[in-house]
Amino acid sequence: MSDIVIGGDLTVDRLGYGAMRLSGDPGIFTPPKDRAAAVAVLRRAVELGVNFIDTADAYALGDNERLIAEALHPYADGVVIATKGGNTRPSADEWVPLGQPAYIRQQAELSLRRLNVETIDLYQLHRLDPNLPVADQIETVADLQKQGKIRHIGLSEVTVDQLKEAQQVAPIASVQNLYNLINRQSEDVLEYTAEQGIAFIPWFPIAAGEHAGPDGPVGRIAAEVGATPAQTALAWLLRRSDNIVPIPGTSSIAHLEENVAARGVVLTDDQYATLDGLASA
Numbered sequence: 001m002s003d004i005v006i007g008g009d010l011t012v013d014r015l016g017y018g019a020m021r022l023s024g025d026p027g028i029f030t031p032p033k034d035r036a037a038a039v040a041v042l043r044r045a046v047e048l049g050v051n052f053i054d055t056a057d058a059y060a061l062g063d064n065e066r067l068i069a070e071a072l073h074p075y076a077d078g079v080v081i082a083t084k085g086g087n088t089r090p091s092a093d094e095w096v097p098l099g100q101p102a103y104i105r106q107q108a109e110l111s112l113r114r115l116n117v118e119t120i121d122l123y124q125l126h127r128l129d130p131n132l133p134v135a136d137q138i139e140t141v142a143d144l145q146k147q148g149k150i151r152h153i154g155l156s157e158v159t160v161d162q163l164k165e166a167q168q169v170a171p172i173a174s175v176q177n178l179y180n181l182i183n184r185q186s187e188d189v190l191e192y193t194a195e196q197g198i199a200f201i202p203w204f205p206i207a208a209g210e211h212a213g214p215d216g217p218v219g220r221i222a223a224e225v226g227a228t229p230a231q232t233a234l235a236w237l238l239r240r241s242d243n244i245v246p247i248p249g250t251s252s253i254a255h256l257e258e259n260v261a262a263r264g265v266v267l268t269d270d271q272y273a274t275l276d277g278l279a280s281a
Helices: 035-047 059-072 101-115 134-146 160-167 187-196 217-225 229-240 253-264 269-276
Strands: 003-006 010-013 052-054 080-085 120-125 150-156 174-176
Touching: 035 059, 035 253, 059 080, 059 101, 080 101, 080 150, 101 120, 101 134, 120 134, 120 174, 134 150, 134 160, 150 160, 160 187, 217 229, 217 269, 229 253, 229 269
Parallel strands: 052 080, 080 120, 120 150, 150 174
Antiparallel strands: 003 010
16 A cells, blocks of 8 residues: 655545544543543554554644643654634534634644644544635635645535636645545546545545445455454455555554554455445445
8 A cells, every 4th residue: 555645745544544533422521531541542552653643623622632732742754633613612512614814824723732733644634614705715725834834635425616716826735525435426526636646534434334344345355354333344444545544443452453454454356346436335
């Protein structure tokens, strides 16, 4: 499995880690109950060669970013921390996009402090605010880039048209959309980003549903290659396109190690074709 270069100068392993699950509740609203265990997961990820870690200011109201700095700062050479802004959390059950320039600038400043960095490697708009023009929101982040506060700009949960509109304002280095073996609703976005040399970061990358059972196609192929269904789903993603950077998240070191081991899972052409056909099955 090869590395990927994001934005022209950030070289990372193509299997990253999403820190969202290092929270104390299902709503990703509170700090982890066992902070030492969460720190241990992050440190183990880096030990295993994971050098792309994704977070957001909305996870545990900023504590997720503090946790990453607590565990990993000073950051080892080559470790890339990506964060997101533009999604507010009025309550544990709410995620409300807010793209007002003053808010985005404030959140970027807070992320810089919590991560303990002078420049954020990859700053992604967590969601576009439907009440504001796309161009206005990108201009705000582009201004932060010009000030040296962020290195590269990313987007999350966007359409191809929104991405094209954003590209008229500034270079876009990454797109983070829901995408996995079963849910291919962002197929057109994946294909466009591949054409454009933009990294595609699928969140919720392991979902396989009933197909992952022992008698399902994922389960059967997993048994054939000596892997788990989760590893098999990740192996399919890694082969699907060279610009894909999955970020499976977990609060368990055992599951982390299992996910990272997906790097070594090799699918035959027939196995890959079977898995590739699941979305339309």
